[in-house]
Amino acid sequence: MNRPTSTALAALSLLSVAALTACGGSSDPDPAADEPKAGSSTSASTAKAPTPAEHLAATIVTKADTDGFEVEEPDDEYAFAESTDEVTVDKPVCAPLAYAMNQLPLGTPEADLTRLTSGPTDAPTQLTKGVTFTYVTLASYAPGKARSTFADARKAVDACGAGFTAKANGNESPYDSVTAEKVTPAGDESLGFTSTMTFRGVPHVLHGEVVRSGDVLAVYFSVDGMAIANSRPSDAKLSPTVVKAQNSKLAAGSGS
Numbered sequence: 001m002n003r004p005t006s007t008a009l010a011a012l013s014l015l016s017v018a019a020l021t022a023c024g025g026s027s028d029p030d031p032a033a034d035e036p037k038a039g040s041s042t043s044a045s046t047a048k049a050p051t052p053a054e055h056l057a058a059t060i061v062t063k064a065d066t067d068g069f070e071v072e073e074p075d076d077e078y079a080f081a082e083s084t085d086e087v088t089v090d091k092p093v094c095a096p097l098a099y100a101m102n103q104l105p106l107g108t109p110e111a112d113l114t115r116l117t118s119g120p121t122d123a124p125t126q127l128t129k130g131v132t133f134t135y136v137t138l139a140s141y142a143p144g145k146a147r148s149t150f151a152d153a154r155k156a157v158d159a160c161g162a163g164f165t166a167k168a169n170g171n172e173s174p175y176d177s178v179t180a181e182k183v184t185p186a187g188d189e190s191l192g193f194t195s196t197m198t199f200r201g202v203p204h205v206l207h208g209e210v211v212r213s214g215d216v217l218a219v220y221f222s223v224d225g226m227a228i229a230n231s232r233p234s235d236a237k238l239s240p241t242v243v244k245a246q247n248s249k250l251a252a253g254s255g256s
Contacts, residue, residue: 097178
């Protein structure tokens with residue numbers, strides 16, 4: 001049996017999220033699950049600076065930060081790839097965009113963490129059935145690496161206007177075009193982009209944003225999996241509620 005394309009996988013992932021939401025259970029992950037257990041030495045752990053992973057766990061957006069949006073860990077079963085090593089891009093300069101649109105960290109971070117958020121549409125022009133899905137990926141880098149990684153993402157947006165194709169594990173994602181998109185300034189640097197794709201003859205518009213706050217990058221990506229699965233056009237805007245909440249937490253915890 002042929003494996004589905006990454007867009008179909010994304011659609012299945014979002015459909016599963018919708019089903020979970022319909023069940024009525026709270027899906028916000030337990031913050032303690034992302035934090036290491038207390039060490040044997042209380043005084044030593046109190047004085048020690050948090051690790052990159054601990055910092056991201058404390059900084060990632062939660063349901064309490066987003067006016068009730070559901071916040072979940074994505075299901076790895078539907079991932080386009082488990083790591084950037086599995087991804088090939090016909091235009092290497094476009095690789096950061098392929099990673100950004102498939103919930104993979106950019107560059108070589110010391111730690112990374114991803115969440116899938118869903119909630120009421122808060123963008124009036126969004127072509128959805130009242131629910132928006134926005135992925136948030138945080139990545140922490142060694143000093144100076146976040147700045148150079150952000151520069152690579154900006155270069156990709158400038159160079160990949162004619163589109164590109166990403167492949168991983170027998171799946172293929174062709175993107176028709178990429179354009180820069182104006183976003184509200186945030187962090188030390190911010191960059192927005194729009195990508196278009198065609199699936200089963202139906203056009204879809206995808207939106208992304210990269211924000212650098214000190215040595216941490218936040219990558220936001222929005223896709224309307226319901227529309228893709230049902231073969232109707234989509235233009236899935238990022239959730240302003242989620243982006244604003246995450247950027248605020250980054251600003252509060254940035255060392256820049």
